Amino acid sequence: MNDWKVLLVDDERDFALTLAERLGMRGIKVNTAFSGQEALDLLETYQPDVMVLDLMMPGMSGSTVLRKVRGLYPNIEVILLTGLSSTAEGASGVSQGAFDFLTKPLQIENLIEKIGLAVRKRSADEAGQEK
Amino acid sequence: MKETIFIGKITAAMTHEMKNVLAIIRESSGLAEDLLGMCDESAFPYKDKFQKIMGKIENQVIRGAEIMAQLNEFSHVPEVERQSEDLNLVLNQIVILSKKLSRSNAVDFIVEQADMPVTSNSNPLTTRMLIFRILEFLAPVIGKGSEIRLKAVGCKIGNQGFSVTINAPVSNSFLLEKILAGPEWDALENEFKNHGASIGSSAGKDSLIVNFSQ
Structure with a gap:
């Protein structure tokens, strides 16, 4: 778990921090960004294994950030966070390339489990690319 | 209709905000619990009490999240005129959103899940309003400690509804007879009729049956 690098993107500062x-x-290296643009700027110098991304943010929406990240950094797995009860938006994000989604308020154990699965997928994908 | 859509939009936005509030409460309480876990019992004599308090906060977060989830879905109801939906889920939603009503009358509302989905194509807002209306009508008159059990029923094609069974200290048939003979029953029947629905007692006269027109 010590090697996992996560970028947490949410405009709710208290939540993100x-x-x-x-x-x-719990041994996970975490960086935070409080807007979509801040996250994209940070990605130029910091490459996490997993991005945990809120969908509903002012300015650049989570969906837009997801699209850009999938295009620019296809190796970064994205887990979406949504405050909406309906799973439709999260599911739509998954169809656009997100690894998975969670609904707020989330259980930290569920998030860690999903981060772990996303890291494993990333490793498997990278191993596949090297072959 | 524009007015109800407006109320729905505001409610939806605020449920989203409330979910963020609950998320911050859960993480803050979780962090406090994490830190408490690192403390030695002798260094902090109130550790046990604090852990119990954290447990209470967590339970309230779960309660709030469930209410907000249902309220968020409810807030989108006025946006559609007709919608195919499972009455089991609709009954569950209204029961969760009517907890204040059940508590203030000291009665329980219980949804008995039907074995299979019972699809309704009625106006979703009217359906919910009529379910709430029957709960609102019965809760104050059935006596403290009683139960109102709701179960979706597919009566025949194009005619879905739900049954209402009351578990009260007095016998069901006696209680229903009294309710049906009461002065407000006719007004309730008319209210349902005006919305294209019907309400009446079952063949065995031990429960009420509500039918929605499709």
Whole structure:
């Protein structure tokens, strides 16, 4: 778990910072961004294994960020966060290339499990590319 | 209709905000619990009490999240005139959103899941309004500690509805007889009729049957 690098993107600062601290306490290296643009700027110098991305953000929406990330950094797996009860938007994100989605308020154990699965998929994909 | 859509839009946006509020509460409480977990019992004598408090916060987050989830779905109901939907889920939604009504009358609302989906094609807002209406009508008159059990029923093609069974200290048939003879029953029957639905007692006279027109 110590090698996992995560970028957490959410405009709710208190949520992002507290969740980042909790993930950090569990040995996961976490960086935070509070807008879609900030996340894209950060990706120019920092490449995480997994991006945890809120869908409903002011300015650049999570869907737009997802599209750009899939185009520019196809190796980064994206887990979407949605505050909406309907799973339709999360499912639509998955059809656009997100690894999976979670609904807020989330259980940290579920998030860690999904991050782990996403890291494993990334490793498998990379191993496949090398062959 | 524009007015109800407007109320729905505001409600939907606010349920989204509330989910963020609940997420921050859960993470903050979770962080406090993480830190508490690192504390030695002797260094912090109130550790047990704090952990119990965190448990209560978590339970309230779960409760709030369930209400917000149902309220969010409910807020989108006025946007569609007709919609095919499972009455089991609709009954469940209204029961969750009527918890205040059940608590203030000291009665329980229970949904008995039907074995299979019962698809309704009625106006979704009217369907919900009539389900709430029957709960609102019965809750104050059936007596404290009673139960109202709702079950979706596919009566015949194009005619779906639900049954309402009351579990009260007095016998069901006696209670129903009293309710049906009451002065407000006719008004309720007319209200259902005006919305293209019907309400009446079952053949065995031990429960009420509501039918929605399609």
